[in-house]
Amino acid sequence: xxxxxxIPKPVERENYLxxxxxxxxxxxxxxxxxxxxLYLISITFFFFIGGFFAxxxxxxxxxPAGDLVQADTYNKLFTQHGMVMIFFFLIPSIPAVxxxxxVPMMIGAKDLAFPxxxxxxxxxxxIGGVMMLxxxxxxxxxxxxxxxxxxxxxxxxxxxxxxxxxxxxxxFSSILTGLNFVVxxxxxxxxxxxxxxxxxxxxxxxxxxxxxxxxxxVIAVTIVLxxxxxxxxxxxxxxxxxxxxxxxxxxxxxxxxxxxxIMILPAMGVVTEIIACFSRKRxxxxxxxxxxxxxxxxxxxxxxxxxxxxxxxSVYAALVFSFLSYAVALPSAIKVFNWTATLYxxxxxxxxxxxxxxxFLGLFTIxxxxxxxxxALGIDVHVTDTYFVVAHFHYIMVGGAVMGYLGGMHFWWPxxxxxxxxxxxxxxxxxxxxxxxxxxxxxQFLLGYLGMPRRYYDYSHxxxxxxxxVLSTAGATVLGVGYLLPMVYFLWSMRYGxxxxxxxxxxxxxxxxxxxxxxxxxxxxxxxxxxxAYNYEELDAPHKQEVPVAR
Amino acid sequence: xxxxxxxxxxxxxxxxxxxDALYIFLLIVCGMMTLxxxxxxxFFAARFRHRPGVRAEQIEGSTALEITWSAIPFVIFMxxxxxxxVVYFKERTPPADATEVYVVAKQxxxxxxxxxxxxxxNELHVPVGRDVKLIMTSQDVIHSFYIPAFRIKxxxxxxxxxxxxxxxxxxxxxxxxxxxxxxxxxxGMVGDIVVQEPAQYEAWMNGGSTGPLSASxxxxxxxxxxxxxxxNDTQGRGPNLQGVFGKPVQLEDGRTVNADENYLRECILDPxxxxxxxxxxxxxxxxxxxxxxxxxxxxxxxxxxxxxxPGEGAKTSAKGAAxxxxxxxxxxxxxxx
Numbered sequence: 071x072x073x074x075x076x077i078p079k080p081v082e083r084e085n086y087l088x089x090x091x092x093x094x095x096x097x098x099x100x101x102x103x104x105x106x107x108l109y110l111i112s113i114t115f116f117f118f119i120g121g122f123f124a125x126x127x128x129x130x131x132x133x134p135a136g137d138l139v140q141a142d143t144y145n146k147l148f149t150q151h152g153m154v155m156i157f158f159f160l161i162p163s164i165p166a167v168x169x170x171x172x173v174p175m176m177i178g179a180k181d182l183a184f185p186x187x188x189x190x191x192x193x194x195x196x197i198g199g200v201m202m203l204x205x206x207x208x209x210x211x212x213x214x215x216x217x218x219x220x221x222x223x224x225x226x227x228x229x230x231x232x233x234x235x236x237x238x239x240x241x242f243s244s245i246l247t248g249l250n251f252v253v254x255x256x257x258x259x260x261x262x263x264x265x266x267x268x269x270x271x272x273x274x275x276x277x278x279x280x281x282x283x284x285x286x287x288v289i290a291v292t293i294v295l296x297x298x299x300x301x302x303x304x305x306x307x308x309x310x311x312x313x314x315x316x317x318x319x320x321x322x323x324x325x326x327x328x329x330x331x332i333m334i335l336p337a338m339g340v341v342t343e344i345i346a347c348f349s350r351k352r353x354x355x356x357x358x359x360x361x362x363x364x365x366x367x368x369x370x371x372x373x374x375x376x377x378x379x380x381x382x383x384s385v386y387a388a389l390v391f392s393f394l395s396y397a398v399a400l401p402s403a404i405k406v407f408n409w410t411a412t413l414y415x416x417x418x419x420x421x422x423x424x425x426x427x428x429x430f431l432g433l434f435t436i437x438x439x440x441x442x443x444x445x446a447l448g449i450d451v452h453v454t455d456t457y458f459v460v461a462h463f464h465y466i467m468v469g470g471a472v473m474g475y476l477g478g479m480h481f482w483w484p485x486x487x488x489x490x491x492x493x494x495x496x497x498x499x500x501x502x503x504x505x506x507x508x509x510x511x512x513x514q515f516l517l518g519y520l521g522m523p524r525r526y527y528d529y530s531h532x533x534x535x536x537x538x539x540v541l542s543t544a545g546a547t548v549l550g551v552g553y554l555l556p557m558v559y560f561l562w563s564m565r566y567g568x569x570x571x572x573x574x575x576x577x578x579x580x581x582x583x584x585x586x587x588x589x590x591x592x593x594x595x596x597x598x599x600x601x602x603a604y605n606y607e608e609l610d611a612p613h614k615q616e617v618p619v620a621r
Numbered sequence: 622x623x624x625x626x627x628x629x630x631x632x633x634x635x636x637x638x639x640x641d642a643l644y645i646f647l648l649i650v651c652g653m654m655t656l657x658x659x660x661x662x663x664f665f666a667a668r669f670r671h672r673p674g675v676r677a678e679q680i681e682g683s684t685a686l687e688i689t690w691s692a693i694p695f696v697i698f699m700x701x702x703x704x705x706x707v708v709y710f711k712e713r714t715p716p717a718d719a720t721e722v723y724v725v726a727k728q729x730x731x732x733x734x735x736x737x738x739x740x741x742x743n744e745l746h747v748p749v750g751r752d753v754k755l756i757m758t759s760q761d762v763i764h765s766f767y768i769p770a771f772r773i774k775x776x777x778x779x780x781x782x783x784x785x786x787x788x789x790x791x792x793x794x795x796x797x798x799x800x801x802x803x804x805x806x807x808x809g810m811v812g813d814i815v816v817q818e819p820a821q822y823e824a825w826m827n828g829g830s831t832g833p834l835s836a837s838x839x840x841x842x843x844x845x846x847x848x849x850x851x852x853n854d855t856q857g858r859g860p861n862l863q864g865v866f867g868k869p870v871q872l873e874d875g876r877t878v879n880a881d882e883n884y885l886r887e888c889i890l891d892p893x894x895x896x897x898x899x900x901x902x903x904x905x906x907x908x909x910x911x912x913x914x915x916x917x918x919x920x921x922x923x924x925x926x927x928x929x930x931p932g933e934g935a936k937t938s939a940k941g942a943a944x945x946x947x948x949x950x951x952x953x954x955x956x957x958x
Contacts, residue, residue: 141805214802220779221762221804225728309780310908312891315763316778349669355682380765381776382783385713389706396698400691407690408682410658413665415678420670428662435658439651446647446701448708452640452772455765455800519644520630521769523800526808532796534625607679611671 085488085587100185101590106171107486108192109162114557116158116199121553123151128510128546131539136528144527145212146228152215157237158199160471161244161329164336165251165282166195168478169275171486173251175581175588176269178260178597183253191246198240205232214525216326219307219318223299231300234293241286244332248282251275260580262599269579269603270353273360274339277367281328281335285371289325292318319381323374331370333467334434335363337474338405341427344481345409347577348424349416350611352604355408362401369398379450388447395445402438406431419612421575422496426477429504433469437462440515458518461511469507476503476556481577483560484570488587491563495555503552509545513538575612578604633791633816634771639708641772646704650697712773715786719754722747723834723917726757726764726777729806731797734914736921738833739826743812745797747789748822754786756882756920760913765801768814776801780890782882789816838922841915850904859904860897866927871898885920 086103089095096104127147130138139147170188174181182188205211211233213222222230255276259268295306296318305311307318346353353359375383375391409431418424440462443449453459484490517538522529529535573582584593601608632638669677722745725732733741747753757766757777766785767774770793775785799810817825842848850859870880873896878884887894889911892904911919 136808141808145802145805145807212804216802218763218802221802225762225804309778312894315780350671350677352679352681354680355687358682358687379709380774382778382781385710388709392705392709393702396695396702399698400695403694404687404691406658408687410661410665411680411682411686413662413669415680416665416669417671417675417677418666418669420666428666431662432659435655439655442651442698442701443644443647446643446705446708448640448643448705448712449647450705451709451712451774452769454774455767516628520627521767521796521798523767523798523808525802528808531811534627537626606677 083585084589085585086590087488087587089590098189100181100189102170102174102182102185102188103486103588103590103592105188105192106167109166109170109195112192112196112199113159113162113167116154117553119203120151120154120159121550123147123154125546125550127151128543130527131529132543134528134530134533134536136530139527141527142212145214145525146206146210148525149211149214150206153211153233153237154202156215156329156333156467157240158195158202160333160467162195162247163333163471163475164340164478165275165278165332166191166243166247168340168475168482169251169278169336170247172482172581173254173272173275174258175584175592176272176579177255177258177263178580178593178599179254179258180591180593182250183258184250187246188250191243191250194243194246195240198236198238198243201232201236201239205229205236216322217296218322219296219299219313219315220309222296223307223318231297234297238290238293241290244282245286248279248286251279252283255279260597260599263580266357267599267601267603268360269339270342270356270359270363271336271339274335274342274363277363278332278335280367281332281370285325285328285332288321289329292321292325295321316378316381316383319378320375323377324371327374327377328367328370330463330466331366333471334474335366337430337471337478338363340474340478340481341409341430342405343577343579344423344427344477345412346604346606347481347575348419348421348427348612349412350419350606350609351412351416352602352606353408354411354414355404356603358404359408362404365401366398369394369401373398376445376450377454379447380454392445392447396442399438399441399445402434406435406438417611420497421612422491422493422500423477423481423575425497425500426473426480426503429500429507430470430473430477432504433465433473433507437465437469440465452521453518455523456518457514457522457524460524461514461518464511464514469511473503473507476500479556479560481575482581483563484574485581485586485588487560487564487567488570489563489567490570490574491556491559491567495559499552499555499559502548502555506545506548506550506552510542510549511545513541513545517542576609577612578606578609630772631770631791631793631795633789633793633795634768634773635788635790636708636712637770637772637790639711639772643701643704643708647701650701654694712785715754715784716752719752719786720747721754721756721921723914723921724755724757724766724777725760725913725917726766726799726803726810727760727913728762728804729799729810731766731799731810731812732914734834734917735826736834737826738837743797744815745812746815746817746822746825748819749789749792749816750819752786752788754784756782756784756917758782758886758913758917762803763801764799764803764810767798767800768795769798770795770814774800782886784882789814792816792818833925834918834921835925836922838918838920838925841911841918842922845907845911847919859900862923862926864927866924868927872896873898873900882920882924885923886916889916889919 086101130144211228211230213226213230298304299306305313307313307315342353373391373395376395379388480496517535522535570586572586580597721736723734731743733745759777759779764777765774766777771787773785773787775783793816795814797812797814850857851862853863865880868880869877871877878895890908893902896902
């Protein structure tokens with residue numbers, strides 16, 4: 071994406087985009103909104119790299135034989151797809167772009183608590199990203215994003231240490247963002263903005279930040295141990311030296327399961343805002359939705375070993391982790407029911423963000439309910455490490471998190487850019503993404519129950535799996551188009567879009583009470599909050615006919 | 622392409638029906654939950670769509686509703702949890718008298734050896750209607766032994782044994798997959814499970830066997846000089862191994878362990894780790910000196926000289942029977958304490 075976000079007009083109000091120009095005014099900025107845009111550009115870049123790998127994976131699986139790429143290349147493709155999408159797109163996506171932009175504005179603050187640390191976290195992300203790119207360019211890694219020991223420690227010939235360090239560095243970016251949010255939400259709320267008046271987007275980001283702070287150090291430790299084992303043969307994971315390969319899995323999933331909630335909780339926050347706005351209603355069961363985020367953050371730390379039911383763990387441990395997995399499913403279910411109930415007696419508008427929110431609701435429900443299958447011990451034995459798992463987590467992480475991210479981008483784009491995107495194209499894109507997604511991933515549930523293992527590049531031993539794979543690949547091309555469209559019309563709108571008013575949706579929330587795009591310090595004067603969140607009874611319907619605002 | 626398009630996996634073991642029953646139950650329950658949510662969303666979205674002049678009605682929430690839609694799913698979850706656990710315990714508990722097959726996984730092949738001595742690569746012949754227990758280990762990375770038609774899967778780890786079991790119900794040839802990513806040719810680490818009628822199986826079994834696994838184990842036991850210390854009387858410098866399998870063993874550090882396959886394996890490869898009480902740490906490690914197949918043969922031999930059926934010892938110790946006193950292993954006073 072171009073750095074020239076808006077074309078200056080002589081009479082335009084001063085805002086964060088036109089206050090200063092030049093590369094350094096961006097690269098040395100401490101404005102949370104500019105940093106959010108830096109993140110937006112960088113994660114979009116990584117999203118399309120990861121997406122390109124996904125496309126190659128799907129093309130390889132079009133035929134049973136391994137005929138497009140070689141085995142090692144395929145193994146590197148799915149490894150890099152996973153590492154790029156998880157650590158360089160999904161984890162930073164909503165928090166670092168929308169969260170960065172909106173957390174201070176939603177609580178009426180001028181910036182985050184530590185603006186320079188915020189910039190530092192972007193640089194750490196970029197350093198990690200450059201390392202990952204370098205690692206891919208010099209040959210890539212074939213350990214799978216899960217880099218299980220002893221394969222990663224003693225067997226792979228690929229450059230795991232560099233990829234590991236890239237994740238390690240990017241992890242600190244994630245920790246610092248979490249730290250910044252926690253401090254900001256605690257200390258910098260506007261007068262009158264009590265915890266019970268906070269938008270649920272803030273609650274979701276608060277819960278996410280806690281996981282980032284407490285979980286991410288564990289993956290850092292794990293990476294250091296793997297690197298040390300690889301370089302120095304310490305015998306931590308290698309059974310020949312008295313180590314335990316299962317220890318690796320416990321350490322890895324202790325972070326990597328909560329990491330799923332780092333990806334999905336912010337999307338839940340986004341969807342909550344959208345549903346409230348386009349139903350013109352206060353969210354149903356505010357405190358239940360708020361505390362379910364905290365419950366997910368807490369219980370999320372107690373279920374990691376449900377990834378290990380066939381790993382060789384004790385059956386009694388499996389029993390406990392299966393039970394706790396059902397416990398963590400409950401707060402998610404509560405959220406879904408509250409969102410649904412919010413629609414009741416609403417005044418529902420079908421603008422593009424709401425279509426994405428509906429898409430999220432459908433896909434997240436399917437993703438969540440298939441999690442119940444995997445948490446059931448007897449079924450997990452059969453479907454774990456098959457395409458059933460692949461389908462399940464893509465429903466959560468792509469159907470859920472990416473739908474939420476796109477919904478949020480559409481919802482707040484007028485605020486971010488000061489421009490309106492073409493509504494018709496946006497609705498079309500939402501529809502294409504929804505259809506393409508289901509066509510790609512639903513067949514994978516069937517493949518999984520049939521028994522197709524994941525991470526196979528060649529299935530000529532079982533050609534009966536081809537039809538479903540062809541469907542999935544066809545869906546992936548549709549999905550690819552669906553993802554390219556928003557990028558095209560967002561870029562288009564920056565130059566040609568109609569200027570947005572301050573509050574084009576007539577949405578509640580402090581971020582809509584300032585200009586679009588906002589001034590550098592967000593508010594001309596510090597807001598004082600005297601109302602509850604989602605006070606839609608006081609707001610009119612969204613402006614259906616946007617009239618350019620004379621400025 | 623379309624004439625071979627299954628949507629449901631074959632059912633070929635006693636466990637398959639159990640797993641499928643739970644799966645179908647979940648499909649129905651979750652399908653209903655999905656339909657219910659979707660129906661409400663679609664109905665509300667249509668019924669309460671924006672109409673000019675009609676405003677939304679603000680509703681704070683309802684604790685009664687929240688409790689209802691937490692409690693009902695929780696009860697359903699607990700049913701699924703309990704049912705899943707029952708199936709899992711069945712899957713994880715091999716019958717005591719199962720036929721044993723030793724599996725060694727390596728990048729990128731499966732090596733299988735029947736207790737009777739038949740060896741196979743990437744193929745396993747089993748009879749219909751007999752319990753088969755797989756005792757598995759890996760020579761390198763983690764693999765996973767997966768037979769979709771039997772609905773069983775178990776990771777295969779280096780440095781220890783893991784087990785899984787099945788009873789095939791239908792003759793045929795079924796897929797064997799490695800389900801844990803293991804490197805370059807992971808997708809080539811596939812094979813066939815050949816389920817035969819007992820008569821055919823016997824015929825296959827009688828062709829070209831080199832004698833039972835325990836016999837090769839006995840030979841290795843002699844070749845490696847194990848018998849020098851592990852004598853059949855009480856005079857040896859190492860414990861007498863007659864009858865030791867499946868019994869509790871008291872260790873030098875005061876713990877008591879059950880002498881199962883994993884313990885025997887560990888004692889061969891890392892003798893100092895769990896030394897039997899009353900013996901000196903004089904046994905050398907055989908790590909790197911014996912192959913996984915030779916370890917398997919040794920374990921099979923030691924099991925063969927224990928009269929008790931495998932598994933019975935474990936049951937005894939679970940019931941809290943007194944551990945075998947170290948004196949029963951130990952030579953009279955010939956050990957320097």
